[in-house]
Amino acid sequence: MTDAVLQTKGITKSFGALRASRDISIDLKPGEIHAIIGPNGAGKSTLIGQICGTLKPDAGSVHLLGQDVTQEPTRSRARAGLGRTFQISALAMEDTVLQNAVLGALGAAGKPWRFFGNALKDKALRETAEEALERVGLQDQARMRTAELSHGQRRQLEVAVALTLKPKALVMDEPMAGMGSEGSKILTGFLDKLRQEAPILLVEHDMDAVFSLADRISVLVYGEVIATGTVDEIRANTAVKEAYLGDEA
Amino acid sequence: MIRESYLNAATLALLVAIPVWAMSADEPFTITLMTRAVVFAIAAVGLNIALGLGGLVSLGHAVFFGLGGYAMGILAHHAQTYTAVTEWPFLIEGTKSMPVIWLVAVVLSSLAALVIGILSLRTAGVYFIMITLAFGQMFFFFAISWAEYGGEDGLSIYVRNGFPGLNTLDPIQFYGLCLALLCLVLAFAWRLGGSPFGLALNAARQVPVRVETVGLDPVRLKLVAFVVSGAITGLAGALFADLNRFVSPTMFSWQTSGEIMIFIIIGGVGRLFGPVVGALVFVALEHWLGGLSDFWHIYLGLLLLVIVLFGRGGLIGMICGREKVHD
Numbered sequence: 053m054t055d056a057v058l059q060t061k062g063i064t065k066s067f068g069a070l071r072a073s074r075d076i077s078i079d080l081k082p083g084e085i086h087a088i089i090g091p092n093g094a095g096k097s098t099l100i101g102q103i104c105g106t107l108k109p110d111a112g113s114v115h116l117l118g119q120d121v122t123q124e125p126t127r128s129r130a131r132a133g134l135g136r137t138f139q140i141s142a143l144a145m146e147d148t149v150l151q152n153a154v155l156g157a158l159g160a161a162g163k164p165w166r167f168f169g170n171a172l173k174d175k176a177l178r179e180t181a182e183e184a185l186e187r188v189g190l191q192d193q194a195r196m197r198t199a200e201l202s203h204g205q206r207r208q209l210e211v212a213v214a215l216t217l218k219p220k221a222l223v224m225d226e227p228m229a230g231m232g233s234e235g236s237k238i239l240t241g242f243l244d245k246l247r248q249e250a251p252i253l254l255v256e257h258d259m260d261a262v263f264s265l266a267d268r269i270s271v272l273v274y275g276e277v278i279a280t281g282t283v284d285e286i287r288a289n290t291a292v293k294e295a296y297l298g299d300e301a
Numbered sequence: 302m303i304r305e306s307y308l309n310a311a312t313l314a315l316l317v318a319i320p321v322w323a324m325s326a327d328e329p330f331t332i333t334l335m336t337r338a339v340v341f342a343i344a345a346v347g348l349n350i351a352l353g354l355g356g357l358v359s360l361g362h363a364v365f366f367g368l369g370g371y372a373m374g375i376l377a378h379h380a381q382t383y384t385a386v387t388e389w390p391f392l393i394e395g396t397k398s399m400p401v402i403w404l405v406a407v408v409l410s411s412l413a414a415l416v417i418g419i420l421s422l423r424t425a426g427v428y429f430i431m432i433t434l435a436f437g438q439m440f441f442f443f444a445i446s447w448a449e450y451g452g453e454d455g456l457s458i459y460v461r462n463g464f465p466g467l468n469t470l471d472p473i474q475f476y477g478l479c480l481a482l483l484c485l486v487l488a489f490a491w492r493l494g495g496s497p498f499g500l501a502l503n504a505a506r507q508v509p510v511r512v513e514t515v516g517l518d519p520v521r522l523k524l525v526a527f528v529v530s531g532a533i534t535g536l537a538g539a540l541f542a543d544l545n546r547f548v549s550p551t552m553f554s555w556q557t558s559g560e561i562m563i564f565i566i567i568g569g570v571g572r573l574f575g576p577v578v579g580a581l582v583f584v585a586l587e588h589w590l591g592g593l594s595d596f597w598h599i600y601l602g603l604l605l606l607v608i609v610l611f612g613r614g615g616l617i618g619m620i621c622g623r624e625k626v627h628d
Binding site for chain 1: 489492493495496497498499500501503504507508510511512513514515516517518522525
């Protein structure tokens with residue numbers, strides 16, 4: 053447990069009478085992909101919100117690289133090395149693909165206070181941005197307006213922006229959502245290699261992707277983790293079958 | 302569709318050609334009108350940084366315009382009456398020097414923008430509009446009740462303030478000075494747009510959560526934009542007061558805030574030359590239509606309606622189409 057990159061300890065969150073997170077303790081170890089699955093309304097987004105800092109837990113704590121970051125805002129967690137991709141793309145749609153990637157590089161370098169000099173001509177920023185775009189295969193779209201990208205390409209750009217931060221841990225909220233089977237296959241291959249660089253907490257509905265990628269899976273039902281284990285353990289778990297997998301497993 | 306850079310160049314050419322023609326045709330009033338447009342344009346370039354880049358719909362920019370105006374009015378008033386602005390804690394004397402007045406105007410309006418920004422940026426959307434409006438009204442009523450500086454009647458300054466090496470009483474020389482300042486703030490705004498700060502601010506307007514996720518503080522970016530924006534509008538206020546040789550609480554009124562915003566909406570929100578085109582069109586309408594009817598605002602309203610309904614990018618958007626993305 054001590055070597056976990058990212059860890060939650062007993063986090064609990066209620067919205068009125070709804071208990072969206074009940075005493076959740078999960079961790080993310082170096083080199084692994086830890087998938088969070090669960091039916092709609094199980095509290096996956098609430099959990100991610102607390103891990104990334106958009107929501108504050110009522111009780112419990114969040115630890116990043118051994119530091120308690122429960123009271124830290126999102127931006128501090130990002131600076132400490134937490135990368136995130138969104139379920140619904142959160143990109144500057146009016147800007148170009150490259151501009152979005154440069155924004156990430158700018159944040160990682162922590163220097164947004166220069167009023168002069170073209171951001172896109174800054175060598176260091178541009179290299180970081182272009183390298184990230186190339187890794188997700190968007191180098192040819194760099195000059196396109198983000199709004200003109202296909203849905204799948206926007207998901208790739210989300211990943212690229214997260215990569216510009218050189219993250220120590222990644223939280224990905226349904227990166228496969230709405231991607232064609234071809235795109236999702238390519239992204240699966242990419243994430244497979246990426247885990248060595250930064251472990252990934254993966255929330256995903258695409259069961260093929262989850263079962264082929266995950267080192268461990270946690271199953272979230274009604275705000276509670278009912279099981280954590282390897283793919284085989286989860287497949288064999290009767291409680292999980294009843295609660296969630298049903299005939300899919 | 303005409304390329305935006307051509308339209309910008311044409312606008313600049315007009316800004317030079319019209320006054321030169323007016324000078325040769327001995328039409329000093331036209332030069333005064335053009336000066337009015339140029340000063341308005343500077344104020345609007347300031348607001349455009351907050352509004353166009355930062356997405357901050359401020360209905361309180363009259364505060365900065367008025368502060369610039371009163372900085373000029375108060376300093377020049379004391380200079381012409383040979384009295385001190387204050388003798389305690391140390392002696393501050395009035396001045397008739399434009400550069401000094403500009404500096405005071407910029408510093409005062411930056412400070413005001415910092416305080417107003419810190420308080421207003423805790424809110425967003427309609428609340429931000431309302432709170433900036435409320436600050437504007439506070440300054441407006443304060444100016445009205447400040448009897449020492451003319452209260453409701455304002456302050457008259459008999460002789461235009463001086464600038465080293467220029468005769469500012471000559472309309473064309475004062476115009477040239479204002480135009481040079483407009484070019485400076487335009488160059489600044491242009492550089493700002495492509496700079497790291499501009500890129501981050503642009504993203505903070507569109508998706509604050511993304512900016513936060515890459516480790517930056519969107520509110521702080523917007524605050525800095527608001528301060529820079531207020532400083533430029535404050536400079537314009539000082540020039541406006543010098544143009545009229547008069548300051549009054551009207552400079553602080555919410556109508557002034559509205560007009561500065563109208564320039565930008567007419568020209569094109571977020572477009573570099575939007576404030577310039579808007580201010581020129583506004584002053585032209587004010588002059589021509591205002592000469593025909595006291596109710597010329599009806600036509601201004603119609604123009605605004607057409608632009609808002611059919612051309613989201615203002616006149617520049619209608620003529621040049623969508624904004625080109627930066628490379």
